[in-house]
Amino acid sequence: MNKKSNAAQQQNQSLGFDVKKIRNDFPILHQIINGKPLIYLDNAATSQKPKNVLDAIEKYYREYNSNIHRGVHTLSENATEAYELARLKIKNFINTRSNKEVIFVRGATEAINLVAQSFGRNSLNENDEIIITELEHHANIVPWQLLREQTGATLKFIPINDNGELIIEEYEKLLSKNTKIVAVGHISNALGTINPIKTIIDMAHEYGAKVLIDGAQATSHTSVDVQKLDCDFYAFSGHKVFAPTGVGVLYGKQALLEEMPPYQGGGDMIKMVTMMETQYNDLPYKFEAGTPNISGTIGLGAAIDYVNEIGLENISQYENELLGYANQLASEITGLKFIGTAKQKTSILSFTLKGIHPHDIGTILNNEGIAIRTGHHCAMPVMERFKIPATSRASFAFYNTHEEIDALIKAIDKCKKVFN
Amino acid sequence: MFDIKDLYQEVIVDHNRSPRNFRVIADADKTMEGFNPLCGDKLKLYIKIDGQNISDIAFDGTGCAISVASASLMTDAMKGKSIDEAETLFNNFHSLITTENEIDSDHLGKLAVLAGVKGFPARVKCASLCWHTLRSALIGDDKPVTTE
Numbered sequence: 001m002n003k004k005s006n007a008a009q010q011q012n013q014s015l016g017f018d019v020k021k022i023r024n025d026f027p028i029l030h031q032i033i034n035g036k037p038l039i040y041l042d043n044a045a046t047s048q049k050p051k052n053v054l055d056a057i058e059k060y061y062r063e064y065n066s067n068i069h070r071g072v073h074t075l076s077e078n079a080t081e082a083y084e085l086a087r088l089k090i091k092n093f094i095n096t097r098s099n100k101e102v103i104f105v106r107g108a109t110e111a112i113n114l115v116a117q118s119f120g121r122n123s124l125n126e127n128d129e130i131i132i133t134e135l136e137h138h139a140n141i142v143p144w145q146l147l148r149e150q151t152g153a154t155l156k157f158i159p160i161n162d163n164g165e166l167i168i169e170e171y172e173k174l175l176s177k178n179t180k181i182v183a184v185g186h187i188s189n190a191l192g193t194i195n196p197i198k199t200i201i202d203m204a205h206e207y208g209a210k211v212l213i214d215g216a217q218a219t220s221h222t223s224v225d226v227q228k229l230d231c232d233f234y235a236f237s238g239h240k241v242f243a244p245t246g247v248g249v250l251y252g253k254q255a256l257l258e259e260m261p262p263y264q265g266g267g268d269m270i271k272m273v274t275m276m277e278t279q280y281n282d283l284p285y286k287f288e289a290g291t292p293n294i295s296g297t298i299g300l301g302a303a304i305d306y307v308n309e310i311g312l313e314n315i316s317q318y319e320n321e322l323l324g325y326a327n328q329l330a331s332e333i334t335g336l337k338f339i340g341t342a343k344q345k346t347s348i349l350s351f352t353l354k355g356i357h358p359h360d361i362g363t364i365l366n367n368e369g370i371a372i373r374t375g376h377h378c379a380m381p382v383m384e385r386f387k388i389p390a391t392s393r394a395s396f397a398f399y400n401t402h403e404e405i406d407a408l409i410k411a412i413d414k415c416k417k418v419f420n
Numbered sequence: 421m422f423d424i425k426d427l428y429q430e431v432i433v434d435h436n437r438s439p440r441n442f443r444v445i446a447d448a449d450k451t452m453e454g455f456n457p458l459c460g461d462k463l464k465l466y467i468k469i470d471g472q473n474i475s476d477i478a479f480d481g482t483g484c485a486i487s488v489a490s491a492s493l494m495t496d497a498m499k500g501k502s503i504d505e506a507e508t509l510f511n512n513f514h515s516l517i518t519t520e521n522e523i524d525s526d527h528l529g530k531l532a533v534l535a536g537v538k539g540f541p542a543r544v545k546c547a548s549l550c551w552h553t554l555r556s557a558l559i560g561d562d563k564p565v566t567t568e
């Protein structure tokens with residue numbers, strides 16, 4: 001064993017964080033890709049699922065698959081109970097005041113669209129302004145552009161500096177009594193920047209604006225307390241926190257949600273329907289039309305259990321350690337440029353290599369069994385800001401190891417050799 | 421399993437590093453843009469046509485090594501070809517990078533080095549972008565090409 005991986009192994013253990021044991025909880029990690037052990041470093045795109053999540057889904061389908069909220073039979077009661085238990089877990093996970101403030105949706109994208117259409121469309125006019133940032137994922141840009149077209153409102157952007165941090169002084173200048181909505185990502189998926197959302201929320205509230213936080217990248221790395229933050233809406237996707245795809249959460253303050261009209265119509269969201277009119281159901285069901293993703297939601301509950309068991313404190317401490325290690329090794333590679341060097345960052349390493357296109361890097365790494373994301377990361381304005389078409393992005397989760405980072409660095413070196 | 425060198429052959433690395441015909445033809449008879457939205461590859465072809473022949477052809481833009489090398493090799497191969505010959509070459513090249521069977525690639529000359537993309541399905545679009553762009557310029561509908 002060489003010196004480097006010896007050091008790596010010591011560091012894996014130094015935090016009292018048993019990565020080896022954790023990796024055994026993730027069946028997918030133990031496979032061979034292109035003749036090499038899989039090294040999964042695309043966690044910002046989607047996370048892998050632990051066994052307890054897979055088991056929870058399978059148990060639902062094997063033992064109590066049935067529709068919820070409508071059957072008197074035992075299976076339906078069990079399914080309803082499990083579904084509502086997941087809601088309770090989310091309530092505690094992000095500390096909402098009530099169950100009614102936890103709305104299950106398809107993902108962060110749907111949550112943001114719901115707020116734009118149900119809240120925004122009914123309260124904005126052409127004198128109003130929406131503020132987003134240059135760092136946003138397209139999911140937190142396009143719904144507001146649509147709303148702008150529908151209402152005539154103006155859309156403004158908080159710019160970022162060369163490190164990929166929001167410029168708060170510029171935000172201050174954008175705010176006015178016309179500002180109605182501020183929609184900001186908690187953590188950037190392209191660069192990993194952790195935004196000062198508490199400050200952003202407080203500043204918006206001084207002007208009476210409502211704030212939506214896109215937490216898609218946050219809930220797997222850091223604990224979230226929506227009451228402490230005092231945000232008006234918080235959106236996230238299950239699949240980024242070790243749960244299945246197709247389920248996500250919108251938190252909204254109850255008073256706002258009560259005022260908002262339904263986003264979609266259908267079953268479950270009603271109390272009574274005649275051919276003439278419909279009486280809408282209470283929160284949160286008013287916003288949950290149709291049969292939801294029951295198994296996914298139960299899986300999300302299981303994923304929250306898993307994260308709680310390991311502890312977000314431990315997770316973020318370990319991931320910071322991984323990021324520091326990766327940064328240190330990557331900074332020794334000539335021609336490598338970090339894109340996104342914010343002081344407050346999660347475990348995302350976005351970079352360019354001189355003279356080598358990210359797509360070629362992605363292919364060469366894949367041939368070494370290493371999965372990273374290359375491209376614009378659904379954040380084209382960020383790429384434009386840095387005047388690059390794309391980056392290569394390695395994003396780490398708590399099941400990644402120092403040895404995997406060694407392999408990443410070695411593979412980046414290989415890219416340089418191929419193109420020398 | 422594929423060796424990475426099957427894809428990044430020396431000729432490809434060389435054409436990526438110093439692409440041939442990488443320039444603008446100001447008085448081109450036809451220009452056409454090609455775009456791969458997935459990876460942001462963007463290229464523009466400039467073609468001069470003399471009767472039925474391609475008398476000059478060049479490109480510029482940005483892209484990965486495969487798309488740049490492919491455009492470089494294609495423009496080299498196209499110079500002096502008739503439009504009919506260009507169409508034949510297009511079809512042969514298309515078979516080269518998409519069909520499972522070994523095909524006789526002698527007549528493709530240097531273009532044959534791109535056969536390696538077959539082992540890397542995600543990259544076939546990179547190699548074919550410039551070709552679709554050319555085809556659209558020569559016989560197409562004058563709409564920019566996208567690979568999606």
Ligand SMILES: Cc1ncc(COP(=O)(O)O)c(C=O)c1O
Binds near residue numbers: 045109110185216239
């Ligand atoms: C910051 C951010 N916002 C929103 C989304 C959209 O999430 P989803 O596609 O799960 O709805 C993503 C996913 O990549 C993201 O990273």
